[in-house]
Amino acid sequence: MKKLLQLSIIILPISFFLIFFILLTEENQFPGADYREFDLPVFELKILNNDVSIANSDLEGDYVMNVWASWCITCRIEHPYLASLAKNGIPIIGINYKDEKIDALEWLSKYGNPYQLIVQDYKGTLALDMGVTGAPETFLVNKGKIVAHYEGEINDYVWNQVFDPIIQERGMFK
Amino acid sequence: MIVEVSHFLSIISTGLFFLVGCFSLTIKNNSYVTSLISRTYSHAFLFLFISFLIYVWLAATDNFSVQYIYNHSNSDLPVFYKISSIWSAHEGSMFLWIFFLSVWGFVFNIAIKNNQILKPKTIGIISLILVGFLLFLLITSNPFTTILPIAPLNGADINPVLQDPALAIHPPTLYLGYVGFVIPFACSIAFLINGDPDVKWEKLVRKWSVSAWVFLTVGITLGSWWAYYELGWGGYWFWDPVENVALMPWLAATALLHSLNVSIKSSHLRTWTILLSITVFSLSLFGAFIVRSGIIDSVHSFANDPQRGLYLLAFISVIVLSSLCLFISRFSIIKNLSNIKIFSKESFISINNIFFGTLTFSIMLGVVYPLIYEYLFDQKISVGAPFYNAIFIPIVILASLFLFFSIDSKWSRNIGLKIFTKPIGLSLLLSVSVTTIIFFYFEVSKIFILLSVFTGLLVIFRYLIEIWFSLFYKKYLNPFSAIAHLALGLLLVSISLNSLLSTERALNIKINEFENYKDLKIYFNDLRVNKGSNYDAIRAEFYIEDKKGNGFNLSPEKRRYFTRGQITTETAIHVTPIKDVYLTIGDQLDDGSWIVNIQINFLIRWIWFSAFLMAFAGIILISSRRRT
Numbered sequence: 001m002k003k004l005l006q007l008s009i010i011i012l013p014i015s016f017f018l019i020f021f022i023l024l025t026e027e028n029q030f031p032g033a034d035y036r037e038f039d040l041p042v043f044e045l046k047i048l049n050n051d052v053s054i055a056n057s058d059l060e061g062d063y064v065m066n067v068w069a070s071w072c073i074t075c076r077i078e079h080p081y082l083a084s085l086a087k088n089g090i091p092i093i094g095i096n097y098k099d100e101k102i103d104a105l106e107w108l109s110k111y112g113n114p115y116q117l118i119v120q121d122y123k124g125t126l127a128l129d130m131g132v133t134g135a136p137e138t139f140l141v142n143k144g145k146i147v148a149h150y151e152g153e154i155n156d157y158v159w160n161q162v163f164d165p166i167i168q169e170r171g172m173f174k
Numbered sequence: 175m176i177v178e179v180s181h182f183l184s185i186i187s188t189g190l191f192f193l194v195g196c197f198s199l200t201i202k203n204n205s206y207v208t209s210l211i212s213r214t215y216s217h218a219f220l221f222l223f224i225s226f227l228i229y230v231w232l233a234a235t236d237n238f239s240v241q242y243i244y245n246h247s248n249s250d251l252p253v254f255y256k257i258s259s260i261w262s263a264h265e266g267s268m269f270l271w272i273f274f275l276s277v278w279g280f281v282f283n284i285a286i287k288n289n290q291i292l293k294p295k296t297i298g299i300i301s302l303i304l305v306g307f308l309l310f311l312l313i314t315s316n317p318f319t320t321i322l323p324i325a326p327l328n329g330a331d332i333n334p335v336l337q338d339p340a341l342a343i344h345p346p347t348l349y350l351g352y353v354g355f356v357i358p359f360a361c362s363i364a365f366l367i368n369g370d371p372d373v374k375w376e377k378l379v380r381k382w383s384v385s386a387w388v389f390l391t392v393g394i395t396l397g398s399w400w401a402y403y404e405l406g407w408g409g410y411w412f413w414d415p416v417e418n419v420a421l422m423p424w425l426a427a428t429a430l431l432h433s434l435n436v437s438i439k440s441s442h443l444r445t446w447t448i449l450l451s452i453t454v455f456s457l458s459l460f461g462a463f464i465v466r467s468g469i470i471d472s473v474h475s476f477a478n479d480p481q482r483g484l485y486l487l488a489f490i491s492v493i494v495l496s497s498l499c500l501f502i503s504r505f506s507i508i509k510n511l512s513n514i515k516i517f518s519k520e521s522f523i524s525i526n527n528i529f530f531g532t533l534t535f536s537i538m539l540g541v542v543y544p545l546i547y548e549y550l551f552d553q554k555i556s557v558g559a560p561f562y563n564a565i566f567i568p569i570v571i572l573a574s575l576f577l578f579f580s581i582d583s584k585w586s587r588n589i590g591l592k593i594f595t596k597p598i599g600l601s602l603l604l605s606v607s608v609t610t611i612i613f614f615y616f617e618v619s620k621i622f623i624l625l626s627v628f629t630g631l632l633v634i635f636r637y638l639i640e641i642w643f644s645l646f647y648k649k650y651l652n653p654f655s656a657i658a659h660l661a662l663g664l665l666l667v668s669i670s671l672n673s674l675l676s677t678e679r680a681l682n683i684k685i686n687e688f689e690n691y692k693d694l695k696i697y698f699n700d701l702r703v704n705k706g707s708n709y710d711a712i713r714a715e716f717y718i719e720d721k722k723g724n725g726f727n728l729s730p731e732k733r734r735y736f737t738r739g740q741i742t743t744e745t746a747i748h749v750t751p752i753k754d755v756y757l758t759i760g761d762q763l764d765d766g767s768w769i770v771n772i773q774i775n776f777l778i779r780w781i782w783f784s785a786f787l788m789a790f791a792g793i794i795l796i797s798s799r800r801r802t
Contacts, residue, residue, distance in 0.1 A: 009498055010498050013491075013494050013495065014495065017490075017491040019542060019545070019546060020463075021487060022549065023545055023549055024484055050764070105763065108761060109759075109760035109761030110743055110758075
C-alpha cells in the first residue's frame, strides 16, 4: 500500500506530462481545417447596424467570412487577429451567430469592429447551410465559392498554415 | 553592436552557471570548493546582470535594430513603458524570468555563510536550472535577434491594454514570486542529496519562502486589480487559465509555509514539507509552460510555438521527475516515526495541507480537463466559475472552521484543547448575531454565502479577541499568523458579500438626458473628442446623484490607438469604502443614444485590501528579528 502511494507521486506528474506531450505534438495537424469546395449558400438576411436586407448575390470578390457571437469567449481571443487582418486589407464579413442584437453591438463597441459588414444570423439558418457547428469558425470565399473552412480560433499560425497556401494558389485578394 | 555584447555576456554566464552546477554536484565539498562555487556563481550572475542591464538600456534608448524591441516598443512611448515593453511578450518575459531566478540565487549566495553545509549544492541546483532556461532562451526564443543591415526607424508599439502602471509592475512581481520558490526547492533537493536527516534545511528556507510568497500574493492581487479597471469586465477574478496557474503555486506555497512551521518546531511533517517545496516550484514551472507554450487559449494568450512548448515540457519533466525519484529513494531517512498527537497544532496543519492540496489539484483538473476532452471528443468545453465555486466554497469554509478551533491548540500536545471556551463562545455569539442581521437585512437566500460570511466572521472575531488578550493581558500571539488569518477572514466576508450584493445593468442614454438605476440618477452631460499622446479618445461626461443628493462626476472613455488601430475602453470608477460605481461606455445606437454599462460593486476594495494585508503579514515575519 505504501509502495503504491509512493508510486502514485511519480505516476501522477508523468501522466500530466504525457497528456501535454500528446497535446503539443497533436496541434500541428489542424483538426479544424476543411478544404472541401462548395457554393456559398443562398441567403437573405439583415445587416447588423441598419437592418437592411442583404443577399448572397450582393457579395462580390474574395473575402473571409467569420462566424462570431458575443457569448463566445474564443471569438474575443481571436478578435485582435481579425483586426490586424482587416488592417492589412483583407475584407471580413461577419456572421453574427445565435446572438442578441444589443449584446452584439455592445460587444463590438467594447472590442472594436474589424468587419466590413455583419449579417444577423440569429436563427442560425445560414450557419447551418454552411456546416457551422459553433463559434468561432472562419471561411475563405473565392468568387462565390467557399474554398477553405476552419473551426476554432484563427491566429497568425493557423492563417499561414491553413489559409495562406490556398490564397497564394488561387491568387486571391489582389 | 552593443546588443551582441549583451548576447555574448549571457552566453558566457550560461557556461559559468554550467560549471558551477557540475562542480557542486560532482566534487566532494570542502571549504575551498564551497568558496570557489560561491564566487563563480557571483561572477556568472554579474555577467547576466550586465547583459540584462544593457538590454534594458537598449529598450530605453529605442534601439530598433533589435527585432524584439522593434516589435514591442515605439519611440512615442514614455520611457517607463519602453522598459516595461521588455516583458510585454514572450522572449523578453523569459529573459526577465531568468534574470530574477539568478537574482534569488545571488541574494541567497551572499546572505548564507559558506559553512552552511547545504549551500554549495543549493547554488549548484539553482545554476543547473538557470542553464536549462538560458539554453531555452538562447536556442528557441532569442531576444537578441537583430534586424540588419538597416534598422527600422520606429517600433511597432506595445499592446495598448498593457500600457498601464499596474500592468508594468504586475508581471515582474509575479515572476519574483514564481522563481523565488527555487530557494526552498533547491534546498530541499540539496538536503535529499546530502542524505543527513539532522540537517535543519527547513529553518534555512523559511524566510525565503515567505518572501517569495509575499511577491506572489502581491503579484496576483495587482493582476486582479488591473483586470478590474482595465479590461472593463468589472470582476476581480475570472478563473482564466493564466490566473489559475498563478493561484496553484500560491495555494501550494501557503500550505508549504504552514508545513515548514511544523517541521521547524517539531520535525513532524517533513515529508509533506519536502513534497510541497518540490510541488510549489514544479507548479511555478508548469505555469511558465502553460503560458509560454500557448497550449491554452486565454485572454493572456502569448506566442504560439509548439517547439518552445516541447523544450519547456522536456526540461520541466526532467526537473520534476528526477526530484520526485530522489524524494522517494530518500523517503526512509526523512520519515518521522513518532505519531502526531491528535488535536495538536501539527494535526491541524496536516489537515490544512490536505485541504490546500485538494484545492490545488482541483484547479489542475480544471485547467487540464478541457484539453483532454477536446483531444478525445474534438469539442471545446470550458470549465468556469461554477466548477471552482462548487469545490472552493465548501473546502474554504471547512478549512476556516478548522482554523477557528485550532487557535487554542498547542504544539506537540494533545491536552489543553477545549471545544468550548469563553473566546470561542464570544466569537460564536458575535458572528451569529452579525450573520443574522445580514440575513434579515439583505434577505439572503443562498445558504453557502451565509455560511462563508459566518465562518469569515468567526475567524475575524476570534483573532480580534486574541489580539485584545495579547495587548492587555500579555498573552503570547504570533503577529504574522494573527494578521494573515484576520486577512483571510476579511477576504471570505468581502468576497461573499461582493457576490451577494453587486449588480450590473446596460442602459441606453441620450446626451442631456438621464436614467435611473437602483437609487442612482445618471445624467449624461457631454461627449467630447480628446487626443492623447498615441491615441484618440471619445470621452463621455456623466453626473451621478444618489437619493440624498450627493453627486459625483464620472468620465469613461473609448480610445483608438494609432499604431495598431486597437480600440480600448477606459472605465470610470467612483470609489468609496463600501462600494464602487463602475461605468463603461459602449457604442452609439441608431436612435442616438449610447450604451452605458453600470456596475455597483460592493466591498471590492476590501478583497484587495485583505490580500495586501496577507502580504503585509509576510513582510512582518521577514523583518522580525526572532529566529522562528
